[in-house]
Every structure is written in C-alpha cells, then in structure tokens.
Amino acid sequence: MRLLTVVLLVAGLLAMVPTWALAFEATFTPSMSDLDDLDHYCAYTWGIDVSHLTGMPICDIELRIDDITNFDDGPNVLWIHLLDDAPLGVCELWDGHDSVDEFEGSGPLVDGWSDTNGSGTTDDLSYSLSTLGLLTTAEEYCADGVLAFAFDPDCHFWNNGATIIIDVVVCSPVESTTWTKIKSLYR
Ligand SMILES: [Ca+2]
Ligand SMILES: [Ca+2]
Ligand SMILES: [Ca+2]
Ligand SMILES: [Ca+2]
Secondary structure (H helix, E strand, O other), rough: OOOHHHHHHHHHHHHOOOOEEEEEEEOOOOOOHEEEEOOEEEEEEEEEEEEEEEHHHHOEEEEEEEEEEEEOOOOOOEEEEEEOOEEEEEEEEOOOOOOOOOOOOOOOEEEEEEOOOOOOEEEEEEEEEOOOOOHHHHHHOOOOEEEEEEEEEEEEOOOOOOEEEEEEEEOOHHHHHHHHHHHHHHH
C-alpha cells in the first residue's frame, strides 16, 4: 500500500511537469560571405547541409543580406529563389550579363528586389519564409538534409554578407518515458 501511494504521488508530480521545449537558431554563412558581391555576369546557388536538423520542428527560416546596394543608379534586379537541391556551398554560374531570371521555374520566387535609393545608400534585406508562406515548402525541401537558395543579380550588388537563420524547436521526451521510469525504480 505504501509503495502504491509513493508511485501515485511521483506519477502525479511528474504529470504536473510540462514537456519542455527548447528553441534555438542554426546560423549559416556562405564560404564567399558576400556571394562575390553578386556579379551581374553570374548567377549563384548556395546549398546548405541541414541534416543535423532533421526531425526538428522548424519555426522559421530567414535569409538576410546586409548593406546591399547596386553599383550604379541604373535599372537593376536581384532574383532570389528557394531551391530543393543544389551542390553544398556556393556555386558561381555564368549568365552572360543578361536580364533574364536564371532560376525561373526552378523553385519558389522569394523576391525580385530592385535598389531604388541609389548606389550611395545601402539596405538590409530580410526574408522570413514563414511570412512569405514558404515555410511548409522549405520544410519539405529540408527533409533530405539539403536546402538551397539561388541568386541571379542582374546588375552588380555590393553587400556585406548573406546569412540564413533557421529557428528550430527541440522537445523533451519526458512524458513518453515517465511511466517506464517509475516502474523501473520499483522493480
Ligand atoms: Ca546575373
Ligand atoms: Ca542603394
Ligand atoms: Ca540573369
Ligand atoms: Ca532538399
């Protein structure tokens, strides 16, 4: 009777402890931190290894490009896409200085951004895939351990670096193992 009482008390106490969840950020930067200053003559893919995050709920994925500005005051556009796959790291491709979005149809468009405030003024770009409605697609893309972004600068964009931040949640397995642990204590 005493043993049963203790077991029930412990079980009751543990039932009051909520399953904990720990949120953290995984930050990725490319090997060429500024993506080679996004040269007009080129297009870029950036594949990142997210295999260590497999199975963890993703709250958001954010792409940032710091201090970006076009090299002159002429017409310009920076095409940005989300891709399912690309070689890991940064690949620089030749597009011959054209004005065509090199990755049209390859994956969802994140933005076709244009610098409208002149070459002397920089901007910090920030794209939340959750806000853009692309998080579910991104999670599907992450399932095989690789997520990628693509950039086609159709002008030349100085910048101070690109970053991808993935917000994930790690959940405690406490609830599923509680009863097993209690029983093992009294064997
Ligand atoms: Ca280009
Ligand atoms: Ca500018
Ligand atoms: Ca192009
Ligand atoms: Ca993938």
